[in-house]
Amino acid sequence: MDDANSYLALFFEPIRPYLQDDAVSEILINGPNQIYIEQKGKLQATDARFVSEPALKAAAVNVAKNVGRLLNDENPRLDARLPDGSRVHAVIPPLARCGTVVAIRKFKKEKLTIGQLIEFGSITQPGAQLIDAIVKLHKNVIVSGATSSGKTSVLNVLSAFIPDSERILVIEDASELQLQQRHTVCFETRKPDKNGQGEVTIRDLIHSSLRLRPDRLVIGEIRGGEALDLLQALNTGHAGSMSTIHANSPLDCLSRIETCALLSGIDIPLSALRAQVASAIDVVVHTARLSDGSRKVTAVSEVLGLENGEYRTRDLYVYTIRGIAPDGSLDGGFAGTGAIPTFLHDARLRGLPLDETAFAAAPEA
Ligand SMILES: Nc1ncnc2c1ncn2[C@@H]1O[C@H](COP(=O)(O)OP(=O)(O)O)[C@@H](O)[C@H]1O
Ligand SMILES: [Mg+2]
Structure with a gap:
């Protein structure tokens, strides 16, 4: 103890x-x-x-x-x-x-590794390769999901794919992530004292971080106005950043970022804000805690942009439930959807291993 x-x-x-x-x-x-x-x-x-x-x-x-x-x-x-x-x-x-x-x-000191997520059936090997390539290609990724669905754990796994040569700035409300890379600088926010003084927010720390020459920003969780600061950072060239947000689906994740950005109090027309969200976020990795108690990566979804003012996303890799046994256990599986990632060519150019089965559609059962 x-x-x-x-x-x-x-x-x-x-x-x-x-x-x-x-x-x-x-x-x-x-x-x-x-x-x-x-x-x-x-x-x-x-x-x-x-x-x-x-x-x-x-x-x-x-x-x-x-x-x-x-x-x-x-x-x-x-x-x-x-x-x-x-x-x-x-x-x-x-x-x-x-x-x-x-x-x-309770705080678990030992963070889950990608190996354990595969072992627990939370993702497959081809799925792991897909998210590895997404990180290596400097895509901006948001991990979405409900409370306790495993977002922070997946963010930690994603961050582990960042190459050792990059400078990583980590900002959290309460330090949870454990990055292994040597060139990592971690910040933690501070709550106001008894007199309401001395508060340091995620927004403040994003501002500092941008002046500290980050290659990557890793933000523990977006809950409010800091979403706007993050969007602006991402749209001005801090590609390869990542964070988490509470949302019900990849599409809902984008709406939630939008809602959070509106909380910043900075007046920005909705159409301009949507354009910022759509261009800043490249990929959403969705996590869920399923009815059998297991936690899984249930979707890896690419953000394609706006169409008639609405977000367009495309699932690349999904977990589908096929049936529920009387004892509550789930029969389901991971598969691609047949959609080819827009970054497939870039991945090939970079020589990143990307197993085609990660995005090939599941054969008809
Ligand atoms: N894939 C998984 N399999 C088993 N346990 C997991 C998995 N992902 C997360 N957990 C555990 O679930 C709890 C909540 O995970 P966490 O990543 O903090 O969720 P969130 O950030 O969504 O609230 C932690 O105790 C964590 O160790
Ligand atoms: Mg969390």
């Missing part, structure tokens, strides 16, 4: 076994009498209980204190990262109707 875990366990005694169990990835506390855990991608109820609501609330307040923050009537929500990298979000009553609500997402 490491330090930070013991420290959480000190405050959250009733859930200590789950904090210490590496197989548990998330712990969800809905008031003192209802605690769920996530294990192997599945949620399950536990018998653990806190003795009372005041005991649970005190635990959450203590966690806040330990990271120099307040959790009280004026600040009834806490979003904190603990020293070990795990994340805690808490909301206290009366906002939370069932008593103090806490979600703990």
Whole structure:
């Protein structure tokens, strides 16, 4: 057990076994009498209980204190990262109707590798070659998907394909990515202090990064106005950058970037904004957590541009569900769609291995 875990366990005694169990990835506390855990991608109820609501609330307040923050009537929500990298979000009553609500997402030090994603059936070897070529060809990539669908893990895998010779600038809200390349410079945002001072945002760090001669920008997640700064950076020649965003499909990913860019407060006509999104983003890699608990890359989609003011994307590689067995397990498979990537020729010129089966359509079943 490491330090930070013991420290959480000190405050959250009733859930200590789950904090210490590496197989548990998330712990969800809905008031003192209802605690769920996530294990192997599945949620399950536990018998653990806190003795009372005041005991649970005190635990959450203590966690806040330990990271120099307040959790009280004026600040009834806490979003904190603990020293070990795990994340805690808490909301206290009366906002939370069932008593103090806490979600703990444990931090896994060992990041998944492309080898493991293939082994787990999250992608195939030809699919891995496809995304490797996309990165090597300096395409701008956004990884989209729902919360906890595996976006950050896929971003980490994508970043591993960046050649060692390039200068990589990484910007995150909370440091999660682990880049192996030597020439990597990492930044982390800062929340405002108790007096609302000293905040440093993703936008601020993008501005700094652009003055620090990046070959590649890797941004942990886009949630707001920084989308516009990123689009402008990408459209002025920082090709090969990558990030993640919460979205339901590759097409939705582009709309979400647009919506986030509008949050920047900078007035820009919608048609101009769409043109920027369509030209900045080359590829969307979509991830999903499926009903059997498995996480997969469910689409690699190329952005073709705008047509009558609407985004056009084309799937190159998809996961299709063919059937669901009575026990809930999925019968499905990865295949190309028959669409040839626009960058196939470039990949060949560069001598990048690209297995044709990655984008050849699946034979009729
Ligand atoms: N392909 C995968 N197979 C199994 N577990 C995965 C896979 N991808 C991610 N995970 C695990 O799922 C959890 C959430 O992944 P993460 O990449 O942080 O998701 P997101 O960024 O979408 O919220 C982590 O514990 C991670 O280790
Ligand atoms: Mg993430």
